[in-house]
Amino acid sequence: GENVEQHPSTLSVQEGDSAVIKCTYSDSASNYFPWYKQELGKGPQLIIDIRSNVGEKKDQRIAVTLNKTAKHFSLHITETQPEDSAVYFCAAVIGGGADGLTFGKGTHLIIQP
Amino acid sequence: DGGITQSPKYLFRKEGQNVTLSCEQNLNHDAMYWYRQDPGQGLRLIYYSQIVNDFQKGDIAEGYSVSREKKESFPLTVTSAQKNPTAFYLCASSISGTPYNEQFFGPGTRLTVL
Numbered sequence: 001g002e003n004v005e006q007h008p009s010t011l012s013v014q015e016g017d018s019a020v021i022k023c024t025y026s027d028s029a030s031n032y033f034p035w036y037k038q039e040l041g042k043g044p045q046l047i048i049d050i051r052s053n054v055g056e057k058k059d060q061r062i063a064v065t066l067n068k069t070a071k072h073f074s075l076h077i078t079e080t081q082p083e084d085s086a087v088y089f090c091a092a093v094i095g096g097g098a099d100g101l102t103f104g105k106g107t108h109l110i111i112q113p
Numbered sequence: 114d115g116g117i118t119q120s121p122k123y124l125f126r127k128e129g130q131n132v133t134l135s136c137e138q139n140l141n142h143d144a145m146y147w148y149r150q151d152p153g154q155g156l157r158l159i160y161y162s163q164i165v166n167d168f169q170k171g172d173i174a175e176g177y178s179v180s181r182e183k184k185e186s187f188p189l190t191v192t193s194a195q196k197n198p199t200a201f202y203l204c205a206s207s208i209s210g211t212p213y214n215e216q217f218f219g220p221g222t223r224l225t226v227l
Contacts, residue, residue, distance in 0.1 A: 042218075043203050044203070
């Protein structure tokens with residue numbers, strides 16, 4: 001079936017460095033790609049999203065890029081800080097959205113001091 | 114404060130017992146969702162409801178049941194038919210049922226079946 005693949009499952013970076021998380025999707029008709037951040041003991045929270053009519057979107061230290069031809073999108077976090085440590089989920093609207101969002105399996109981002 | 118609440122935070126049950134997880138929202142959202150989260154598995158949709166008195170099965174509905182009698186409440190029952198019920202359960206809501214709206218998640222309930 002249609003799905004969303006997310007890599008890596010764990011990412012460790014030094015504080016101040018950049019982090020990149022990548023996702024691929026299979027449905028060429030997908031047109032909406034949100035990213036959620038889940039801190040320890042909490043529910044996920046939307047941090048940024050992108051629609052298929054743009055290639056990049058930025059919000060302070062985070063950005064998302066979309067390559068529709070290759071069917072992949074990425075989350076970029078610059079100047080990482082300890083509070084960026086969390087699990088990040090990508091998602092996509094698959095199959096016209098009748099069943100809502102399809103989530104990737106998550107990336108555990110660890111910021112090393 | 115507007116938000117979505119789940120109770121309890123931790124729940125223990127004996128094998129073979131049904132258990133109901135609570136989810137309440139005061140955001141006046143039409144749509145509500147239940148997800149199951151297992152290590153390394155991401156979020157998998159159990160059931161969702163786009164409007165009061167209506168709900169649909171998600172990807173892993175077997176062994177679960179829901180009701181949506183009130184707009185603000187969407188309880189999930191984990192029945193004895195669910196073969197592996199131990200997991201972290203997340204409830205979410207959005208202003209409407211379109212997947213293009215932000216979903217607001219509760220803090221989750223960790224269910225352990227002994």
